[in-house]
Amino acid sequence: MTVNQISIFLENKYGKLGEVLTLLAQEEIRIIAASISDTSEFGIMRIIVSDPLKAYAILKRENVSVNLSEVLAIVTGSCAGSFADSISFFTRAGISIEYMYCFSAGGKSILFLRASNYEAAREVIRRNNLECLSESALLSL
Amino acid sequence: MEYWKEEIETLSRPALEQLQVRRLQETLARASHSPFYKRMFAKKGIDAGSVRSLDDLKTLPFTTKDDLRNNYPYGFAAIPLKDCVRLHSSSGTTGNPTVVLHSRRDIDEWAEQVARCMYMVGLRDTDVFQNTSGYGMFTGGLGFQYGAERLGALTVPAAAGNTKRQIKFIKDFGTTCLHIIPSYAMRLAEVMHEEGIDSHETRLRVLCIGAEPHSEEQRRRIEQMLGVKAYNCFGMSEMNGPGVAFECTEQNGLHIWEDYVVAEIVDPHTLEPVVDGEVGELVLTTINREAMPLLRYRTRDLTRFLPGSCPCGRTHRRLSRFQGRSDDMIILKGVNLFPVQIETILMQFPELGGNYFITLETVGASDEMLVEVELSELFTDDYSVLQALARDVSRRLRDELLLTPRLKLVARGSLPVQEGKAVRVKDLRKII
Numbered sequence: 001m002t003v004n005q006i007s008i009f010l011e012n013k014y015g016k017l018g019e020v021l022t023l024l025a026q027e028e029i030r031i032i033a034a035s036i037s038d039t040s041e042f043g044i045m046r047i048i049v050s051d052p053l054k055a056y057a058i059l060k061r062e063n064v065s066v067n068l069s070e071v072l073a074i075v076t077g078s079c080a081g082s083f084a085d086s087i088s089f090f091t092r093a094g095i096s097i098e099y100m101y102c103f104s105a106g107g108k109s110i111l112f113l114r115a116s117n118y119e120a121a122r123e124v125i126r127r128n129n130l131e132c133l134s135e136s137a138l139l140s141l
Numbered sequence: 142m143e144y145w146k147e148e149i150e151t152l153s154r155p156a157l158e159q160l161q162v163r164r165l166q167e168t169l170a171r172a173s174h175s176p177f178y179k180r181m182f183a184k185k186g187i188d189a190g191s192v193r194s195l196d197d198l199k200t201l202p203f204t205t206k207d208d209l210r211n212n213y214p215y216g217f218a219a220i221p222l223k224d225c226v227r228l229h230s231s232s233g234t235t236g237n238p239t240v241v242l243h244s245r246r247d248i249d250e251w252a253e254q255v256a257r258c259m260y261m262v263g264l265r266d267t268d269v270f271q272n273t274s275g276y277g278m279f280t281g282g283l284g285f286q287y288g289a290e291r292l293g294a295l296t297v298p299a300a301a302g303n304t305k306r307q308i309k310f311i312k313d314f315g316t317t318c319l320h321i322i323p324s325y326a327m328r329l330a331e332v333m334h335e336e337g338i339d340s341h342e343t344r345l346r347v348l349c350i351g352a353e354p355h356s357e358e359q360r361r362r363i364e365q366m367l368g369v370k371a372y373n374c375f376g377m378s379e380m381n382g383p384g385v386a387f388e389c390t391e392q393n394g395l396h397i398w399e400d401y402v403v404a405e406i407v408d409p410h411t412l413e414p415v416v417d418g419e420v421g422e423l424v425l426t427t428i429n430r431e432a433m434p435l436l437r438y439r440t441r442d443l444t445r446f447l448p449g450s451c452p453c454g455r456t457h458r459r460l461s462r463f464q465g466r467s468d469d470m471i472i473l474k475g476v477n478l479f480p481v482q483i484e485t486i487l488m489q490f491p492e493l494g495g496n497y498f499i500t501l502e503t504v505g506a507s508d509e510m511l512v513e514v515e516l517s518e519l520f521t522d523d524y525s526v527l528q529a530l531a532r533d534v535s536r537r538l539r540d541e542l543l544l545t546p547r548l549k550l551v552a553r554g555s556l557p558v559q560e561g562k563a564v565r566v567k568d569l570r571k572i573i
Contacts, residue, residue, distance in 0.1 A: 005522075007519060007522030008519070009516060011552055037524070039528070041549050042551075042552075044524065046522065060335075061335070064552065064553070065516050066519055067519035067520065098523070
């Protein structure tokens with residue numbers, strides 16, 4: 001029900017982002033979605049990629065500070081209010097969203113989100129019939 | 142308890158002090174043949190024969206590294222060069238190098254001293270000893286080589302660098318003991334980890350670590366990472382090299398071999414003896430060396446005598462873990478501190494890696510310290526956790542140092558890799 005996400009610790013230094021992206025490119029790893037947030041000292045880049053386990057192994061081998069975790073990939077519409085509707089299910093169930101990023105293509109959007117409680121989040125998804133992608137479903141889009 | 146030379150290692154204190162006085166008198170007689178001491182004795186009106194006790198030694202002037210430099214290369218030779226069989230020399234990065242001369246007997250006694258240390262930490266002729274020190278002029282190479290051969294161990298003179306080759310030797314030759322600089326031991330452990338080699342599946346069991354100040358926490362981390370016992374060793378080229386003082390299996394202080402040196406601890410500013418048990422600069426007089434006696438040599442290393450006797454039964458006094466060199470001391474905003482204090486704190490956080498770097502800089506009108514430390518793994522992808530970690534480390538540093546450094550978490554592998562003696566401080570301060 002969740003998909004693998006790669007998080008990369010990036011120093012706020014010229015060229016650092018490019019280095020990591022080049023590493024992934026050399027290994028033919030496709031980036032499906034990405035988000036970067038930063039503080040004054042460092043940033044974390046979170047990415048969804050075509051082969052997360054391979055990407056993780058490569059980055060680790062190249063001594064990049066990297067973390068593998070899971071996020072929910074929820075399909076929603078791309079018209080006004082779609083996001084709000086999806087999120088409201090979680091809010092009503094008392095679940096916080098720790099972070100979220102998304103991509104939209106065609107008539108669809110995919111929300112990648114980290115919830116405070118995955119067990120409860122799964123229950124919300126089941127009860128409200130939300131469409132939630134597995135990794136293979138995501139990759140075949 | 143097993144000893145290499147029981148009679149000397151467990152000699153009663155009065156008998157040991159008698160031996161010291163006798164050897165001191167012989168040393169003074171020999172020293173008066175060296176151009177440097179001949180001049181000094183004449184100038185200061187010192188009668189080498191008048192020293193009758195260890196207290197009398199305290200009336201003699203100190204010898205410093207500058208004296209060695211200024212009398213480069215042979216100004217301290219107390220015997221003819223034809224009777225010397227080796228010299229070792231420092232790199233001389235900060236001026237003239239220093240030279241230490243050895244007679245055949247000196248080399249022999251040095252090997253004995255190192256063998257004694259190695260035996261003390263449980264090494265025997267059945268061990269396989271791999272030396273990761275540079276050979277050549279650096280005394281950690283040949284010093285340990287001769288000692289290990291004297292012990293009868295199978296020696297692997299791997300020399301410095303090439304981490305993957307070191308690991309191959311450890312696996313292929315069944316290395317049981319490494320002589321290694323602590324920062325490099327951490328690096329070696331990391332590379333083994335990356336290569337998927339479990340150190341517990343090697344025969345490695347003992348590390349002799351020294352040549353740079355390190356904290357107890359760093360030692361424990363090295364032991365844990367490699368599944369070994371690590372023993373702190375102290376040496377300096379002016380005092381032959383490795384073997385001057387060494388931990389026993391108690392891992393509580395380094396026995397300084399008092400049949401080789403007379404050790405004093407003095408206040409580095411007043412040069413007066415400190416109260417017994419207080420920290421000061423170690424001052425050593427060689428009493429078992431022919432070619433080049435040194436009298437009251439200021440080592441610049443800061444330590445203290447540990448009180449009481451050691452459960453291992455050896456009577457030679459113990460020095461505490463070295464706290465740094467008086468030259469390494471950082472003075473920031475009037476506060477005296479040592480890099481090893483910072484390391485002690487950083488090593489208490491498993492989230493942090495072993496590599497760190499200290500930069501002193503002038504920001505506006507004020508001097509600041511920046512501590513950069515590598516993350517060991519990205520254990521979370523949550524900012525608040527990382528920021529809480531940074532805050533926590535800062536707070537612990539402030540409590541220890543009494544000033545607040547700026548702490549920066551950096552990615553693994555982004556600080557310079559330490560393969561030689563670690564250089565961890567850069568001073569960019571402007572004098573205003």
